[in-house]
Amino acid sequence: MLEKKNSFKAKDILKVGNKSYNYYRLNKLQEDGVGNIDRLPYSIKILLEAVLRNENGYDITTDDVKALANYNPEDLKASEIPFKPARVVLQDFTGVPAVVDLAALRSAMHRMGGDPSTINPQIPVDLVIDHSVQVDVYDDPLAMIKNSEIEFERNRERYEFLRWGQKAFDNFNVVPPASGIVHQVNLEYIAKGIQTNKDNDIYPDSLVGTDSHTTMINGLGVVGWGVGGIEAEAVMLGQPIYMLTPEVVGFKLTGKLSEGVTATDLTLRVTEMLRELGVVGKFVEFFGEGLTNMTLPDRATIANMAPEYGATMGYFPVDDETLSYLSQTGRSDEEVAAVEAYYKAQGIFRTDDSADPEFATIIELDISTVVSSVAGPKRPQDRINLTDLKKEFNKSLTAPVGPAGFGLKKSELANKASGQIEKHGKVYDFELSHGDVVLAAITSCTNTSNPSVMLAAGIVAKKAVEHGLSQKPYVKTSLAPGSKVVTEYLTEAGLLPYLEKIGFGVVGYGCTTCIGNSGPLPEPVVKAINEGEIIAASASSGNRNFEGRLNPHTKANYLMAPPLVVAYALAGTVDIDFKNEPIGQSSDGNDVYLKDIWPTSQEMSEHLKGALKPEIFKKMYDGIE
Structure with missing residues (x-):
């Protein structure tokens, strides 16, 4: 490794408690008139520090430091930055x-x-x-x-x-x-x-x-x-x-x-x-x-x-x-x-x-x-207000084939297909039509890293079970946290059993459905999709939803928060207006709406207190390497 030159004499001592470290002081460049760095974006300052610290006269030179120290957002120079990440x-x-x-x-x-x-x-x-x-x-x-x-x-x-x-x-x-x-x-x-x-x-x-x-x-x-x-x-x-x-x-x-x-x-x-x-x-x-x-x-x-x-x-x-x-x-x-x-x-x-x-x-x-939103059916940037999803999905069915269209003929809108599926020793009859959710995945670091939405999913599951709701039999459900910490705080909060009750048990710790590792759908479901030429849907908490990415059999793929993934697994379709239509019926036959099972701010506050605790993280990461 080439020796650092410290040409700008920026190397100084930083004391932290009873320890002392060397650091390369950015303000030295300001004091010496090398550049006006006070109002630089924070991200540029961090790049500048790396260039200043690693300046060696060979692959990183004083000219590189000066160029970045004089960063002007109104007049960007087409110059290269040699950046050495840590x-x-x-x-x-x-x-x-x-x-x-x-x-x-x-x-x-x-x-x-x-x-x-x-x-x-x-x-x-x-x-x-x-x-x-x-x-x-x-x-x-x-x-x-x-x-x-x-x-x-x-x-x-x-x-x-x-x-x-x-x-x-x-x-x-x-x-x-x-x-x-x-x-x-x-x-x-x-x-x-x-x-x-x-x-x-x-x-x-x-x-x-x-x-x-x-x-x-x-x-x-x-x-x-x-x-x-x-x-x-x-x-x-x-x-x-x-x-x-x-x-x-x-x-x-x-x-x-x-x-x-x-x-x-x-x-x-x-x-x-x-x-x-x-x-x-x-x-x-x-x-x-x-x-x-x-x-x-x-x-x-x-x-x-x-x-x-x-x-x-x-x-x-x-x-x-x-x-x-x-x-x-x-x-x-x-x-x-x-x-x-x-x-x-x-x-x-x-x-x-x-x-x-x-x-x-x-x-x-x-x-x-x-406002509450989803994105789809084929691109993450195509955001839809939750209240508009039913209308937008139905519009997409006959829209020209493209980012927001499937190009169906009017005669194909009523397509249906039926089948039977065995789950937990019982045989269920089912019927599929356009927009039915056959894949519901709480997946991806995008959302499973966030205790607020994961706990919200758990609360939705808890309230759903208490109302007597269950997922539709044709929905493949999965919970794949981005770390074991998630399982631990969901367990401590008493919410994981409710997620498991409606099919969202932990299937693994990895990217899974988000990168297309959703695994095969049940054969009867695939058969019904193919025979009925159904535009089947997925509900995912991932970050990408291009057609064919999550599963080859889901064409309408919607990104959303984990509690909404649970809700759509319960409803079994995206062709639903959650504001005006019930998500299902309770065990005593009453209509249950999304608002009946959605978390309140008080419920969220109570559970969040216990989620980010140092002892949980230390316990779950102990010996991981």
């Missing part, structure tokens, strides 16, 4: 080739007579195995165990290779199967907010990952995004990523969510707005007093969907909520104190009194105007 995250599909290449480098070193053990990642690398589990078994108390056994059987060779890699390479850690989803594990456990190295430097946590939804970590104030395998390997071996200086779009948030509206609804609205604006190749940075009213999991949900709204990042600056989340999720007092001290010393800690950064483009949203 670490890399991988998942098992895209990460395996990177480990293969490292092994090949060792073989080459051996053939050349060198020492193969010198080939190692130069920075920390974490690979989380999450992309291989499939929902083969569901609505079964042993579903998680059975699906895991099938997963290990299918992937034994790959897993043995990764186990070898963990033992063979320095700076390389593998989080085993059935542990969680990479982005949620990163958010809840791996990320610390700051990094230190053998030279006793302290600096912001940053990363790249071989998965597009790496951006979820932006909700924690960590700069990071998804890259290709070759770029990730270069970073692992100490090389910078070269990128054009990005435009940063400012997204001003005000107000707070109304009663009954979820973070998922907010995220779908943000996605809709940013797709309309056009932010491909740009950073989006959120600011405004609305951030103070948002929990960190709410922020992470929005950041997660940056690929869907087209941005490189969806960044939330570090603030008091960040520190609270780090403490609540089991990070040590020492680690949290270091994050606070560092970010405040560098002028990159947001408060309500902080001056707004300067952006060339600003978009605004009053959060209180957001």
